[in-house]
Amino acid sequence: MTDRPKTIDEIDTPAVLIDLDRAEKNIARAQAAADAAGVKLRPHIKTHKLPFFAKKQVETGAAGITCQKIGEAEVMADAGLTDIFLPYNILGRQKLERLKALHGRVTLSVTADSATTIEGLAGTFRDAAHPLKVLIECDTGGGRCGVQSKEEALALARQIDAAPGLFFGGLMTFPAPGKAAQAEAWLAATRDLLAANGLACETITSGGTPDMWRKPEGQVVTEYRPGTYIYMDRYQIAKGAATLDDCAATVLATVVSRPTATRAILDAGSKALTSDTLGLPDYAELVGEAGARVIGLSEEHGKVELPAASRLKVGDRVRVLPDHICPVINLYDQVYLISGDRVVDILPVAARGKLT
């Protein structure tokens, strides 16, 4: 459509900018923290959805990657990633067939929290050349998926252990934010019950960027699956897990209207920023514009509340920091890798929109 931009000034809006230096710094720091804590790092690619960064994470020391959808894992396997964890209940003929095909190409592991899921996996992998590692998902307080008690975990671990094509791999949780200690106690008690019944947990894996810098008590968790840490966002700042200078991803937008002294409208609405606030009181802030916050979104308009003294005018270009960067990335076919004001590369978001 247009010439390939060489600097930020030449990029049409809205567009996602990824500060490569910051992202690399975030990758290195998380790996160092995991190494210091004695846990494996298995980054969740949901945040970036890019083979480029998945490979960089593994080169920096990650034990493998985490994907949520088979379609994402297929993209990553095609790009050369070899160790992929899918912490999800895989159900249905099509998905099980794709899972089996993928298992023939890379080291794969999955989770289950019901007998039904395990039956599907067991039927599919009955004759597999090598067995599939299956972990049990535990609801340690997050209130999403997962078994509700260690006794339920024991029953499912026995079911996995008895299935010829599967092997029991351990425990997985997505803890409630700020409840990492509670999650660890839950996992330790379950691990101990299983061990007493002859079932060892090779892997105990937890996730979530906000708690990743925390020093774990004891050595319950063996692996950590943070996603957002590579880009960081406003939510992570609110949780104390990042500073503004750590944030690697912003949305470049243009002021298209200045209807009143305290209102600006951006060409970035919910189709460019999502409506996902993770509970924060507004949607985004304008970097370098003190007090400028995105307080309303329609699909193609972002409504900014400005201090009355703001000099922002129609045509000005701004950098927008969203509350939650992960779903934002899923809206873009490509992202601009930048270093300072220079465009280093334009990367297709290869694992975008993989719904199955």
Added chain:
Amino acid sequence: MTDRPKTIDEIDTPAVLIDLDRAEKNIARAQAAADAAGVKLRPHIKTHKLPFFAKKQVETGAAGITCQKIGEAEVMADAGLTDIFLPYNILGRQKLERLKALHGRVTLSVTADSATTIEGLAGTFRDAAHPLKVLIECDTGGGRCGVQSKEEALALARQIDAAPGLFFGGLMTFPAPGKAAQAEAWLAATRDLLAANGLACETITSGGTPDMWRKPEGQVVTEYRPGTYIYMDRYQIAKGAATLDDCAATVLATVVSRPTATRAILDAGSKALTSDTLGLPDYAELVGEAGARVIGLSEEHGKVELPAASRLKVGDRVRVLPDHICPVINLYDQVYLISGDRVVDILPVAARGKLT
């Protein structure tokens, strides 16, 4: 990846299903209502993003279509649509160049609410073969873009009228929901002031599905730009603009977990349903499952609160009705057209993700 599904049962989840019969009924009913009210209908394609339905809307009597982004208009022009309104402030070199190129192919009109936008258009279209129709966007209470007074509108109309490559085309608004009468009074007063100054409004255009069935007072509005009416959604039901039986678009999802008696987890999270509630208290409902509401979303999980008596089990497939269907469609590369349980066609969402 898999065989092309012949029935809904063969579609992998999550997926968007479009009930063709209902969509066609909605198109016909809206056109009949517009005809009866004596206003032109210019449907907003943001809801479906499909040339297939845009053409059907025009064949049924629409005066043309409305797009929000040049990228959407380019897709529609490529598909044969010939009359496109972009109710947006188009700014920046790249967009203005694309706008000019598109203007050479189809009948185009745009809006402006500032001198800066008009200057950009005037500079670009100075030497155009035929002038560009420019309407003035009016903030009639919606609190988004738009001039704040009829005097501002007059000043901008004069600026447009004086520009060689542009001609003044009238007034445009997106009214606050439920404030159509207020919007009409605003537009009538502005129209009259402009007329008194020798500037006639060829078009006065308003939008929004909730108010489209309302009988307008007087003949202020000449054209209406609803979008959601083709599919309808939970928000439109809440506003009294639709019934459940009018809703043509649902998300097919699978129950992947049943952790407790009153909780089910779907494989449709914010990446499949968006976090956009338009102010409703939850995200979606399960069609045919009384009392089952989606009360929480993470990216790949939808958390459903169920009545304790629910028999929903892991592996069950459900139809989910989202609060706001338009941003949901933008998440999918394709939609399944259905008639009853039969898959009629699979359509790529050609205007999905057009951010510029």
